[in-house]
Amino acid sequence: MTHIVESSYTEGAPQADGRTWVRERHVDSAGGAYEFDWLRGEQDVGAVLQARAATLNQQLAARDAAEALVAGTLLPLTKLQFRELFTPAERMAADALHATFETSEQLTDQQKAQIRTGLEDYRMAQNIRRPFDDRIQAMLALYVAMGVLTSARATEIVEAGNA
Numbered sequence: 001m002t003h004i005v006e007s008s009y010t011e012g013a014p015q016a017d018g019r020t021w022v023r024e025r026h027v028d029s030a031g032g033a034y035e036f037d038w039l040r041g042e043q044d045v046g047a048v049l050q051a052r053a054a055t056l057n058q059q060l061a062a063r064d065a066a067e068a069l070v071a072g073t074l075l076p077l078t079k080l081q082f083r084e085l086f087t088p089a090e091r092m093a094a095d096a097l098h099a100t101f102e103t104s105e106q107l108t109d110q111q112k113a114q115i116r117t118g119l120e121d122y123r124m125a126q127n128i129r130r131p132f133d134d135r136i137q138a139m140l141a142l143y144v145a146m147g148v149l150t151s152a153r154a155t156e157i158v159e160a161g162n163a
Contacts, residue, residue, distance in 0.1 A: 002030050002060045004053040009045055024049055026056055076127035077161065085157045086149075093148040106146070114142060131162045 012021035026034045143149040
């Protein structure tokens with residue numbers, strides 16, 4: 001569990017009103033540093049540091065708990081992250097296929113329906129689940145069949161997406 005292991009501060013020169021700038025620094029057990037600047041009047045700097053360290057420890061514990069919840073799971077990809085698994089040329093080829101598939105004589109009615117449904121599912125999705133499900137696998141296979149991707153690239157995309 002990450003926690004604050006060191007707290008220190010430095011003070012600047014007194015201001016015209018008698019207050020001084022304080023820079024506090026807290027370091028956590030993972031080496032992360034947290035700095036805060038504030039004007040000190042009558043406050044006890046030690047008490048402020050102690051209270052801030054306690055607050056940081058609560059926030060670090062909450063972060064650790066949240067990370068533990070998802071440890072070992074694959075977070076979904078955004079749709080842009082998914083598109084970026086493809087090279088720019090592959091994205092352009094896929095976009096060209098999407099723009100012209102309805103009039104393509106190379107595609108069967110079933111393939112056209114598959115593309116139409118795949119594009120609608122993609123449009124409606126908020127993100128792309130990992131590991132990739134059968135719908136993603138089927139669309140990649142269609143891209144291979146249509147020359148958008150090679151089999152090797154489809155495999156690389158699946159491996160990269162599921163890593």
